[in-house]
Structure formats: C-alpha cells, structure tokens
Amino acid sequence: MTTTFGVLRFPGSNCDDDALRAVDVVLAPAGSRGRIIWHKDRSLGDVDAIILPGGFSYGDYLRGGAIAAHSPIMDAVAEFAAGGGPVLGICNGFQILCERGLLPGALIRNESLRFECRDTHVVTSGRQTPFTRGIAAGAVLRMSIAHAEGRYVHPDPEALWRAGQVVFRYATPAGEVSADANPNGSVLGIAGICNEAGNVVGLMPHPERACEAVLGGGGQDGRAIFESALAGGGAA
Amino acid sequence: MKARVYVTLKAGVLDPQGQAAKHTLGRLGYGEVEGVRIGKYIELTMDETDPARAKERAAAMCEGLLANTVIEDYRVEIEPEDADGADGAASEG
Numbered sequence: 001m002t003t004t005f006g007v008l009r010f011p012g013s014n015c016d017d018d019a020l021r022a023v024d025v026v027l028a029p030a031g032s033r034g035r036i037i038w039h040k041d042r043s044l045g046d047v048d049a050i051i052l053p054g055g056f057s058y059g060d061y062l063r064g065g066a067i068a069a070h071s072p073i074m075d076a077v078a079e080f081a082a083g084g085g086p087v088l089g090i091c092n093g094f095q096i097l098c099e100r101g102l103l104p105g106a107l108i109r110n111e112s113l114r115f116e117c118r119d120t121h122v123v124t125s126g127r128q129t130p131f132t133r134g135i136a137a138g139a140v141l142r143m144s145i146a147h148a149e150g151r152y153v154h155p156d157p158e159a160l161w162r163a164g165q166v167v168f169r170y171a172t173p174a175g176e177v178s179a180d181a182n183p184n185g186s187v188l189g190i191a192g193i194c195n196e197a198g199n200v201v202g203l204m205p206h207p208e209r210a211c212e213a214v215l216g217g218g219g220q221d222g223r224a225i226f227e228s229a230l231a232g233g234g235a236a
Numbered sequence: 237m238k239a240r241v242y243v244t245l246k247a248g249v250l251d252p253q254g255q256a257a258k259h260t261l262g263r264l265g266y267g268e269v270e271g272v273r274i275g276k277y278i279e280l281t282m283d284e285t286d287p288a289r290a291k292e293r294a295a296a297m298c299e300g301l302l303a304n305t306v307i308e309d310y311r312v313e314i315e316p317e318d319a320d321g322a323d324g325a326a327s328e329g
Contacts, residue, residue, distance in 0.1 A: 013263065062301070106306040111252055113256055153307060220256075
C-alpha cells in the first residue's frame with residue numbers, strides 16, 4: 001500500500017526538492033511516493049498528505065509566509081485540512097500555516113536577531129498526530145534549523161500546552177527543555193505545534209534534512225516524522 | 237483616495253529590532269531614548285471616493301493580509317482627496 005505526499009512549491013521554496021526526495025526516494029521502499037504541486041494549482045489531486053516545505057516563499061515579503069498563505073492552492077489545502085487530511089509545514093511551511101490561520105500563533109524574528117543555522121534537539125510531547133504516531137513521548141530527535149524568523153509566540157501558550165497542541169520543544173540531547181537549548185527565544189521552547197484536531201502540524205526544524213546517512217552528520221531522526229504518516233505507519 | 241496604514245507590534249511582543257536600534261542610538265549619544273518600536277507604514281491608493289468605505293475596506297485588508305493580528309496592531313488614516321476635501325479628514329482606527 002502506498003502513501004502519496006503532495007509537496008507544495010511556491011516561488012522561493014527551496015526545500016521542496018529535499019522534501020520530495022525524502023518521501024519519493026528515501027522512503028520509497030516503505031511505500032512512500034511524492035509529487036510536486038504548483039502554487040497556482042487549485043486542486044491537490046489524489047494525495048494522502050501534504051507537505052509545505054521550507055524556503056523563502058515570495059521573498060518573505062510583508063512577513064514570512066504571508067503572501068503564500070493566500071496562494072490559489074491554499075484554499076484546497078484548507079479544505080483538505082478541514083476534512084482531517086494530514087498537513088505538515090516545515091520552517092517557512094510552518095509560517096505559511098500560521099499566517100493562513102490553520103495553526104495558532106505566529107513566528108517572529110529570532111531573539112538573537114540572527115539567522116540561526118545549526119543542529120538542534122527536540123523532545124516530543126507524545127501528542128498523537130499523523131506525523132508523530134511512530135514516535136514515543138519523550139523521544140529526542142536531532143534535526144537542523146535554518147531560519148531568521150522562528151521564534152514562536154502565542155497569546156496564551158499555557159493554554160496551548162494544556163490543550164496538547166505542543167508537539168516538539170527544543171531540548172538538550174538528553175531531552176531537557178532549557179533556555180540554553182532554545183535557539184530562537186520561542187515561548188515554552190516550542191519547536192512544533194499542531195491544530196486542535198491534530199492533523200495539521202508545523203515545526204521549524206527540518207526533518208527532510210535528517211533522513212539519510214550522507215547528510216547532516218548522519219542523523220536520520222527526521223525519517224520517523226514522514227514514516228508516521230505512511231499507511232499503517234507508526235510501526236517504526 | 238489614499239489610505240495610510242500603520243502596522244505596529246502589539247505591546248508585550250518583544251521587538252529585538254527595536255532593541256538593537258535603541259542600543260545603537262544610545263551609542264550615538266541619544267541616551268534619552270528609552271524605547272524603540274519598529275513598525276511598517278503602508279500607503280494604499282484606492283479607487284474609492286467614500287472615506288468611510290475606504291477606511292472600512294482598508295481595515296479589512298489589514299485583517300486579511302497587511303497585519304498579523306496575533307502579533308500586530310494596525311491603524312488606518314484616510315487622506316483627503318484634495319485640499320477641499322475636509323470631509324475626508326484623517327481619522328483614527
């Protein structure tokens with residue numbers, strides 16, 4: 001049984017091919033397929049899950065993700081999400097989902113004012129989503145970040161936490177959430193969240209860059225995120 | 237008709253850009269500066285003659301795209317059409 005991921009491509013996306021490779025090549029033996037969907041399309045076609053990849057859609061004009069959030073294809077994504085379809089936003093894709101209102105909160109300039117590009121560790125909260133089914137609560141994943149606007153803010157972060165919508169938090173390699181492990185000043189060290197229903201997930205770290213031994217210091221912790229979404233996923 | 241839109245970070249949202257500018261102003265000798273908040277100024281040229289309607293539409297544009305109301309506030313001012321257009325005097329939103 002195969003699972004088909006649609007990877008959206010906006011002008012300025014630059015992790016689209018990486019994400020496509022993860023789901024269409026790296027995980028192909030596990031029954032994963034992927035194809036690119038153009039931002040001007042109005043239909044997603046026959047896909048099982050959607051990935052909004054990282055990059056600088058529309059040059060980050062106005063705010064990161066603000067213009068892409070209103071691309072023609074995003075109406076179809078909103079409809080897909082409303083119907084319970086799995087949607088994963090990575091980095092700029094996370095920003096787009098927030099700007100569209102499919103995820104709560106916003107991502108603003110890093111506290112350091114710098115573009116932060118480095119390995120981070122995130123600890124999983126255990127919230128069950130299509131992209132974390134195969135990941136145990138408390139599991140620590142090593143994935144890289146590369147962003148200038150990744151500081152997550154929310155009007156009531158404690159409520160978000162209580163609602164179980166926090167999926168990933170920046171942590172030490174041992175899984176301890178701490179200010180030192182927080183690369184951008186995100187509230188509660190939030191690296192990834194989901195919507196209330198749990199089918200829409202956004203995160204700043206790049207799982208697609210942590211899928212192959214040849215990349216990123218050899219870590220493959222990102223694979224579990226895509227594997228979770230495969231048909232019958234979560235067995236990993 | 238022209239609309240002037242000011243988009244600013246909400247009070248309480250940390251503005252590291254403003255902090256950096258404040259720091260540098262201090263180094264330049266402007267020690268009296270106690271705070272800097274950086275926002276955006278947007279000018280809309282609209283095919284619209286009714287100031288009230290122009291303001292209403294501009295506010296809707298802010299809600300829909302120009303501002304992210306999770307983190308930003310906005311204010312709309314309508315510029316009078318011409319010197320005689322006292323009716324369209326700048327208004328606050």
